[in-house]
Amino acid sequence: MAERNTWQRERVREALGDARGFVSAQTLHATLREENTGIGLATVYRALAGFAAKGQADSLQSPEGENLYRACESPGHHHHLICRSCGLTVEIAASDVEQWAHSTASEHGFTAAEHVVDIFGLCPACTAAQANERADD
Numbered sequence: 001m002a003e004r005n006t007w008q009r010e011r012v013r014e015a016l017g018d019a020r021g022f023v024s025a026q027t028l029h030a031t032l033r034e035e036n037t038g039i040g041l042a043t044v045y046r047a048l049a050g051f052a053a054k055g056q057a058d059s060l061q062s063p064e065g066e067n068l069y070r071a072c073e074s075p076g077h078h079h080h081l082i083c084r085s086c087g088l089t090v091e092i093a094a095s096d097v098e099q100w101a102h103s104t105a106s107e108h109g110f111t112a113a114e115h116v117v118d119i120f121g122l123c124p125a126c127t128a129a130q131a132n133e134r135a136d137d
């Protein structure tokens, strides 16, 4: 039983690594289903939550409130620029944000403060594609 869970978890990890940006459990499950792995949605959810808890994957909420995951290259604290159309993700450092978060927290007497800042928008390619679509109308 434990063995079986291990290969499934590793397969989910692999699929997450292959994804181009942040993905939901449903999206990853659909990919795995196409490959006939027989891995259930509940297993995908559990595996992803486990990776996030151990710091092996980044997790965040989409503007729609969906939990999204990504196997990020930077192990430390960082932020993301995410294309809401194609999912392209860029990992960014944001020293201004670090400074601001730290001083704002301490002004209010907060310690051990953490923050999550991610920017959703349209990447250059999607912006160009949309402009072309409009030009075609």
Ligand SMILES: [Zn+2]
Pocket: 058, 070, 072, 073, 078, 079, 080, 091
């Ligand atoms: Zn990340």
Ligand SMILES: [Zn+2]
Pocket: 083, 084, 085, 086, 087, 088, 122, 123, 124, 125, 126, 127
């Ligand atoms: Zn895009």
Ligand SMILES: [Zn+2]
Pocket: 077, 078, 079, 094, 097, 098, 115, 117
């Ligand atoms: Zn930060």
